[in-house]
Amino acid sequence: MPFQKVTPEKLSTSVIRQIELLILRGILRPGERLPAERELSERLGVSRPSLREAIAELQSRGLLSSKAGAGIFVADVLGNAFSPALVDLFSSHDDAVFDYIAFRRDMEGLAAERAAKFASDTDLKVIDTVFKKMEAAHPKRNPTDEAQLDADFHLAIIEASHNVIMLHMMRSMYQLLREGVFYNRTIMFKQRTTRTELLEQHRSINTALQARDAAAARQAVSDHLTYVERSLSDHNKAKQNEAIAKQRFEHEAARD
Template sequence: MPFRPVEPEKLSTAVIHQIEGLILRGILRPGERLPSERELSERLGVSRPSLREAIASLQDDGLLSSKAGAGVFVADVLGSAFSPALTRLFARNDEAVFDYLSFRRDMEGLAAERAARLGSDTDLQVIDAVYRKMQSAHDKIAPEAEAQLDAEFHLAIIEASHNVIMLHMMRSMYQLLREGVFYNRQIMFKQRTTRDTLLEQHAKINDALQARDPIGARAAVVAHLGYVEQSLRDDIKAQSNEAIARQRFEHEQSRGSK
């Protein structure tokens, strides 16, 4: 017969599985500090030796890291999606920006569609709460905070899609965005008219999600990122035009001095 005795799971193994699940689902985020050993052992209902064994195993796997005197942290594993050499190449190539936006348009359109269908009521409440914060930052004319909340809004949609592969892949992409590898988000928030348009677009995305309209949510994301792409193309063109104008001006000045 193919049956074997059931063996009880070690406590440390159960702890490992729980922490792995929290990291996999994006609930525990890179760089986040775990509670103290005493607090965590009490929350999990396990002894400190069992907890230490689990933490050591997760550190060996590269999912957790410890800092002397500071505690245990979720390892910063997002950047591993791209090598440093490839990241530098992205930063030097304008076309990479538009390939990035095209990729985002496809992935986030799908994520919005999934979030409208599969997201829980709490997922949608989180998205709405981030949008309200973005609206508040807009009213206070705080472009830096508004740009940061823009990223949080899109990540909340991806989290609500409940696809862990998409979640970690897009978090990695957003890490590069935060580092200014693809473009500086604050460029999009320089002018009041642009900021007003962006807020309206996020409102349409949020409204479609709250109405659980998958097609409308996807269309709103696609329209928004299409606007971002065109705005960046216009900015690059304007910089090129200004460089040519300066050359022409300097040439005219040199002619006039003769």
């Protein structure tokens, strides 16, 4: 008969499984510091030796890392998604910017559709809370804060889609966006009209999600990213025009 004796699972193995799932589900994020050993062992209800054994195993597998005098951290598991050579290529070619936006439009549209269907009530509260922060930040006109909240809003939708592959892939993509590899998001918040339109676009996305209207949520995300694409294209064209105008001006001034 194909039966085997059931053996109790080691405590350290249970700890490993729990931390693995927290990382997989995106609850523990890259760079996040774990609680101190005593506190964590109490929270998990295991001895400190069992906890140390689990931490050591997770470190050997590259999921956790230690910093002398600072503690144990979730490893930068997103950092190897793209090679440095490929990142350099992304940052030096404008075509990559628009391919990136097209990719986001497809993936985030799908994420919004899934979130409208599968998000829990708490997921939707998180999205709504981030949007309310965006509303509060709008009068303050701080491009950095607004850009960060913009990313937080979109990532909250991806988290609410409950697809762990999409979650980690898009977090990796957003990390490159934060580092300015694809484009500087603060450009999008410099003009008053642009800022207001962006806020209203995010309102439309949030409204559709709160209503659990999957088709409307996907369309609102598509409309938003199409607007971003057009705005960046217009910005690039304006920079080119200004460069030409400066050449013309310098040439005309030299003729005097």
